[in-house]
Amino acid sequence: MSLDVQSFAAVHLLRRPEPIRVGGFVAGFDPATTSPYVNYATPLPGAAPTEAEVAALVGEFVGRGLVPRLEFAPDAAPEVEPALRRAGFTTEGVHEYLVCTPATLTRPAGLPATRSPRTDAEFAEIDAALSEAFGNAFPAATDGASLLRRTQERGGAVRFVRAEDGTCAGAAGCSAPAGGTAELAGVGTRPAYRGRGVAAAVTCALAGVLFERGAESVWLEPEGDVSRRVYERVGFRPGGTRLYLRLDAPLP
Template sequence: MHTDVQNFAVANLLRRPATVEVGGFVVGIDPTTTSPYVNYATPVPGAEPTGRDVGDLIGAFRERGLKPRLEFAPDTAPAVEPALRRAGFATEAVHEYMVCTPATLAVPTGSIEVVAPDTDEDYTAIDTALSEAFGGEFPASPEGAARLRRTQESGGAVRFVRAADGGCAGAAVCSAPAHGTAEVAGVGTRSAYRGRGIAAAITAALAGTTFAGGASSVWLEYSGDGSRRVYERVGFRPRGTRLYLTLEG
């Protein structure tokens, strides 16, 4: 059983501006948004929650006006999924995750320049580009740009490729490492710039930066065969599955 990714998930949520620890779960909260993709919970490895523990977890969300939602690697806490399903939680998604190490990293050759943001305008451009890349699922906002800056300034990394107009063609984020690993997320390219190798270049750059900082691995999730092939080309290999559960109503 690999627990590094799940241990990372716990540590990463504990970095949120506000956290709640209840019944073997950690709830990460960002008071600037009610988005369930930002405010969610994860279990500690090996957690065996009771019905009361799950009820307390649900209450922690409800009293803050948030949707109860979890992300976790189910094999690291086998008792958690059944307990949540008994309380009415349903599957939102199941994603396979992939891991890259210094030994497997393959940096693409080519002339794509990947850079770190420097100004407020850069962070705003990145937030706007990622919103476009994901079809507006995550609307661009000053708060989103501020979260990107916090990631960069708190030990993580944000990288992007400049567009011809000086904005952002594509970007991604890597969290600050914990338990020897870090998560690459939000790999997105604006539609007009796809098919040029931008996602691969940015992902490899983030992995290299994170390894240079001392991490022994980085991991990410992929959304389809196309993105999987991109990540495989730069050295990511399948490792396990992460489960997303939500409680409606």
């Protein structure tokens, strides 16, 4: 599965507004945000980067005023981590990812209904709800609603649950598939609506949509035991790990 996840990561970054390739690396940049979770790089499967390639990749980030940062499945490119560490990269995190397939997907009874956003107002509501859900912990995009719309228009999907007062209770998005798999990310529920099955509903709905479109699997990274239990409830199972590395003080 690590090869599928890593192949997806490379293709996904090439979909960014400003993608580049440097040797065995792919980096994706989006001028709409400085978020390191949007602007980052990943190696191609099996990459064996040289010192010069690593230096060139760092230069692309520094030139944009961004922290050099990578996300990847180390098993799919075992020579990458040593090369990056020799250049001074340090561990930001090690994340387990979970995988769901059509055979494991389960829809528990009693989940709230989900909707697909269609209007600018709905995309804006989702963007605001997700910002609240994550406690504004991440740098805000200049136009997060447009980023969500782009995900949906480019073959991915966005689903949300409508709250009783007509606002968005919670939502998530899933990128367009590549190499048979797709990443589901940004699952967020506003604090007032937690514990009502919102996260499980949007996760289940998105996986189902991508399977209907031909994806063989959907993967995601849980944030702690609570979210892990939510995802396992709808059919996600352990798949492997991904490594996040960053260079906080790049050499001039």
